[in-house]
Amino acid sequence: MRTLFLNSISLHQPSPTAFMLDLDGTLVDTLGDFVAVLNRVMADLSLPAVARDFVEHTIGQGSEHLIRSVLAEAGAPQALYGEAWALYQRHYEVLNGEHADVFPGVIEGLQALRALGLPMACLTNKPAAFARELLKRKGLDGFFDRVFGGDDFERKKPDPLPLLKTCEALGSAPATTWMVGDSSNDARAAHAAGCPIALVTYGYNHGRPIREVPAERYIDRLDQLLD
Numbered sequence: 001m002r003t004l005f006l007n008s009i010s011l012h013q014p015s016p017t018a019f020m021l022d023l024d025g026t027l028v029d030t031l032g033d034f035v036a037v038l039n040r041v042m043a044d045l046s047l048p049a050v051a052r053d054f055v056e057h058t059i060g061q062g063s064e065h066l067i068r069s070v071l072a073e074a075g076a077p078q079a080l081y082g083e084a085w086a087l088y089q090r091h092y093e094v095l096n097g098e099h100a101d102v103f104p105g106v107i108e109g110l111q112a113l114r115a116l117g118l119p120m121a122c123l124t125n126k127p128a129a130f131a132r133e134l135l136k137r138k139g140l141d142g143f144f145d146r147v148f149g150g151d152d153f154e155r156k157k158p159d160p161l162p163l164l165k166t167c168e169a170l171g172s173a174p175a176t177t178w179m180v181g182d183s184s185n186d187a188r189a190a191h192a193a194g195c196p197i198a199l200v201t202y203g204y205n206h207g208r209p210i211r212e213v214p215a216e217r218y219i220d221r222l223d224q225l226l227d
C-alpha cells in the first residue's frame with residue numbers, strides 16, 4: 001500500500017511522512033449542525049433565522065467568526081456576541097453530530113491512510129472539545145494520533161501556526177506532512193507552513209469553486225488520495 005501511494009504521488013510531489021486532516025467539510029458534513037445550533041441561538045435572542053447558504057459560505061474560520069458574521073447579517077449589534085457565544089456553546093454541546101454525516105469515502109480513505117502506518121492528526125478550527133466529541137460520536141476518533149481544535153493554539157488557520165505545531169507534535173517535517181482540507185483557509189495555511197495540500201471538492205469553500213485555490217491535489221472522495 002505504501003509503495004503504491006509513494007509511486008503515485010512522488011513523481012511531482014513530496015512523499016508523505018504524516019497527515020493532517022481538516023474536520024468540517026472534509027471528514028464530516030456538519031452544515032446541518034451549524035444551521036440547527038445557530039437557529040436555536042437566534043430564536044433565544046429573538047432574532048430572525050439564518051439562511052443555510054449564508055452559513056455554508058461562512059463556516060471554516062472558527063466559531064467566533066461565524067457567530068459575529070451571523071449577528072451582522074441579521075443586523076444585530078456585536079454587543080450581543082458574549083450572550084450569543086454562551087448560547088451557541090450550550091446548544092452545540094447537545095446537538096453536536098445530530099445533523100451531520102460522514103462524507104462518502106471518508107472511512108475507506110482513513111482506513112487506507114492508517115494502513116500506511118504514518119502519524120495522523122485531525123486539525124480543525126472547530127473548538128477542540130466539540131471536535132473530539134464529534135469524532136467520537138461518528139466513530140472516527142480511533143484514526144487519529146492527535147486532535148487539535150481552533151482553541152488549542154494562539155492563532156487559527158489560515159495562519160500557519162496550527163499546522164507547524166501539529167507537525168511538531170507528530171514529529172514530522174512540514175515539507176512532507178500533507179494537509180487535507182476543503183477550503184482556501186486550509187490551503188493558505190498549508191502554503192504558509194510549507195506543507196503540501198490536497199483539497200476535497202465536496203466541502204465548504206466560502207462559496208467559491210475549490211479548483212481556483214492552488215493545491216497539489218484535488219480529490220472527489222478521501223479514498224482517492226491513494227489512487
Ligand SMILES: O=C(O)COP(=O)(O)O
Pocket residue numbers: 022023024025059060061062063123124125126127157
Ligand atoms: O470553522 C469551524 O468551526 C470549523 O472549520 P474546519 O473544521 O473546516 O477548520
Ligand SMILES: [Mg+2]
Pocket residue numbers: 022023024025026060181182183203204
Ligand atoms: Mg473545513
